[in-house]
Amino acid sequence: xxxxxxxxxxxxxxxxxxxxxxxxxxxxxxxxxxxxxxxxxxxxxxxxxxxxxxxxxxxxxxxxxxxxxxxxxxxxxxxxxxxxxxxxxxxxxxxxxxxxxxxxxxxxxxxxxxxxxxxxxxxxxxxxxxxxxxxxxxxxxxxxxxxxxxxxxxxxxxxxxxxxxxxxxxxxxxxxxxxxxxxxxxxxxxxxxxxxxxxxxxxxxxxxxxxxxxxxxxxxxxxxxxxxxxxxxxxxxxxxxxxxxxxxxxxxxxxxxxxxxxxxxxxxxxxxxxxxxxxxxxxxxxxxxxxxxxxxxxxxxxxxxxxxxxxxxxxxxxxxxxxxxxxxxxxxxxxxxxxxxxxxxxxxxxxxxxxxxxxxxxxxxxxxxxxxxxxxxxxxxxxxxxxxxxxxxxxxxxxxxxxxxxxxxxxxxxxxxxxxxxxxxxxxxxxxxxxxxxxxxxxxxxxxxxxxxxxxxxxxxxxxxxxxxxxxxxxxxxxxxxx
Amino acid sequence: xxxxxxxxxxxxxxxxxxxxxxxxxxxxxxxxxxxxxxxxxxxxxxxxxxxxxxxxxxxxxxxxxxxxxxxxx
Numbered sequence: 257x258x259x260x261x262x263x264x265x266x267x268x269x270x271x272x273x274x275x276x277x278x279x280x281x282x283x284x285x286x287x288x289x290x291x292x293x294x295x296x297x298x299x300x301x302x303x304x305x306x307x308x309x310x311x312x313x314x315x316x317x318x319x320x321x322x323x324x325x326x327x328x329x330x331x332x333x334x335x336x337x338x339x340x341x342x343x344x345x346x347x348x349x350x351x352x353x354x355x356x357x358x359x360x361x362x363x364x365x366x367x368x369x370x371x372x373x374x375x376x377x378x379x380x381x382x383x384x385x386x387x388x389x390x391x392x393x394x395x396x397x398x399x400x401x402x403x404x405x406x407x408x409x410x411x412x413x414x415x416x417x418x419x420x421x422x423x424x425x426x427x428x429x430x431x432x433x434x435x436x437x438x439x440x441x442x443x444x445x446x447x448x449x450x451x452x453x454x455x456x457x458x459x460x461x462x463x464x465x466x467x468x469x470x471x472x473x474x475x476x477x478x479x480x481x482x483x484x485x486x487x488x489x490x491x492x493x494x495x496x497x498x499x500x501x502x503x504x505x506x507x508x509x510x511x512x513x514x515x516x517x518x519x520x521x522x523x524x525x526x527x528x529x530x531x532x533x534x535x536x537x538x539x540x541x542x543x544x545x546x547x548x549x550x551x552x553x554x555x556x557x558x559x560x561x562x563x564x565x566x567x568x569x570x571x572x573x574x575x576x577x578x579x580x581x582x583x584x585x586x587x588x589x590x591x592x593x594x595x596x597x598x599x600x601x602x603x604x605x606x607x608x609x610x611x612x613x614x615x616x617x618x619x620x621x622x623x624x625x626x627x628x629x630x631x632x633x634x635x636x637x638x639x640x641x642x643x644x645x646x647x648x649x650x651x652x653x654x655x656x657x658x659x660x661x662x663x664x665x666x667x668x669x670x671x672x673x674x675x676x677x678x679x680x681x682x683x684x685x686x687x688x689x690x691x692x693x694x695x696x697x698x699x700x701x702x703x704x705x706x707x708x709x710x711x712x713x714x715x716x717x718x719x720x721x722x723x724x725x726x727x728x729x730x731x732x733x734x735x736x737x738x739x
Numbered sequence: 740x741x742x743x744x745x746x747x748x749x750x751x752x753x754x755x756x757x758x759x760x761x762x763x764x765x766x767x768x769x770x771x772x773x774x775x776x777x778x779x780x781x782x783x784x785x786x787x788x789x790x791x792x793x794x795x796x797x798x799x800x801x802x803x804x805x806x807x808x809x810x811x812x
Contacts, residue, residue: 327778327779330778330779330782333779333782333783333786334758334782334785334786336786337754337758337785337786337789338754338755338758338759340789340793341751341754341755341789341792341793342751344747344751344793344796344797345747345748345751464774465774465775466773466774469771469774469775469776473768473771473776477768480768480776480778480779481766481767481768481776481778482762482766482778491762491763491766494762495759495760495762498758498759498762499759502755502759525797526797528793529790529793529794529797530790531790532786532787532789532790532793533790535786536783536786536787539779539783542779
């Protein structure tokens with residue numbers, strides 16, 4: 257067995273064992289499994305949120321876009337800072353509602369705020385449909401990384417199967433605690449890989465990043481301003497994409513749900529302050545992409561730029577380290593996605609739609625079973641279809657972003673109604689689907705999801721104002737009765 | 740709206756103004772600052788400054804708004 261292979265397999269196994277170990281001595285009930293008993297402090301929350309942000313897409317996607325598109329990739333550096341700024345104002349209020357009503361998931365919030373099981377089911381289904389392509393993307397990215405890093409010794413499908421089955425095991429045993437612990441391994445390895453490669457390659461090939469940029473300005477200056485190497489990703493596209501992703505970020509069911517695992521609203525607020533610091537290493541990932549553009553131009557798949565450059569520059573054991581970091585970087589978000597998709601289906605579709613009397617133990621058992629089902633479906637998807645993932649991911653973002661008016665107006669505007677949110681959500685999704693399917697994304701230079709969100713917001717406002725307000729008092733008394 | 744909340748919201752608008760709405764004005768390579776082309780430098784600078792802005796918002800909000808029941812320090 258060569259060194260790279262040993263490092264990759266060892267890391268995957270170690271992470272899985274750590275994830276399983278995290279759940280020891282903890283009596284697993286629904287509260288513990290999905291929100292860690294609401295007892296996570298600032299460090300764990302930071303790790304968990306970072307685990308959700310730094311995914312395979314950041315690793316390969318940010319460098320890949322720098323390589324193939326240039327400046328439009330800069331949105332990946334900036335949108336996080338916008339999302340955290342927004343979270344500073346929105347999430348503490350959301351946490352308080354969650355604490356007060358014992359909420360675990362995003363649809364719980366909608367059911368609670370708008371007193372509508374049907375709305376909860378719709379939100380849960382949109383959430384799961386948005387998660388599956390995202391999950392698939394992590395898996396495919398993982399397969400790609402491990403295959404290249406192990407020098408084809410581990411075929412992509414085998415890598416996907418092994419690491420995903422192990423991920424599934426620690427999600428099954430430890431729930432979100434497992435994820436939080438594995439996040440630590442992931443963050444350390446990822447940061448080392450990014451620092452070494454991001455600082456290293458511009459120095460090795462150009463003596464420093466300043467000189468690398470000077471060379472780029474001489475050879476391909478158009479890559480450093482919008483629309484970069486593309487024809488359609490200009491200033492307007494980046495502005496609308498920044499708003500879409502900045503507003504949409506916390507609308508992902510799993511990111512939304514992680515808010516409820518914090519110990520207090522204050523922790524969430526302090527977390528929002530420090531999170532932007534975590535974005536800064538993305539700059540280094542861009543440097544890798546730009547260096548690759550100059551050193552190894554002409555790759556068919558830009559997403560391979562990071563790996564190909566590491567392969568060309570560093571010894572094979574380091575390539576193994578990068579491969580291992582990449583594998584864990586996919587396992588952590590994958591574990592969160594599986595956990596949330598299964599909870600959404602069990603709690604917010606099965607229990608809410610078919611069996612309102614189901615006990616927490618039944619829901620928990622079904623969630624665990626669904627972990628296996630969703631794992632299998634995503635595995636089949638990832639192995640059978642390996643292309644067009646970026647389109648699916650963008651569609652996922654376009655979809656979850658449509659929750660924004662319902663969430664934010666629900667928190668801060670008493671007058672917003674069930675019918676308003678329902679109409680806005682359906683119109684928003686319909687606009688996005690029509691624009692994308694008919695090939696009109698971007699529309700007038702704007703990101704299609706942003707167009708959907710704008711129309712969705714207007715519809716939500718207008719319909720809310722013309723319908724009877726939701727009876728909040730009735731809702732609160734029913735909630736007490738439920739519990 | 741409480742005074743602390745208002746101040747915090749005004750501070751919170753800064754990252755949106757600088758990183759989104761000012762984009763048409765900063766889409767340029769020159770001047771190169773710290774070795775970075777201007778557009779990249781601009782975005783990076785505001786990503787670095789965002790925690791500072793939010794920390795300030797947090798402090799001022801605490802100062803002007805009375806602490807809420809059940810909130811830890």
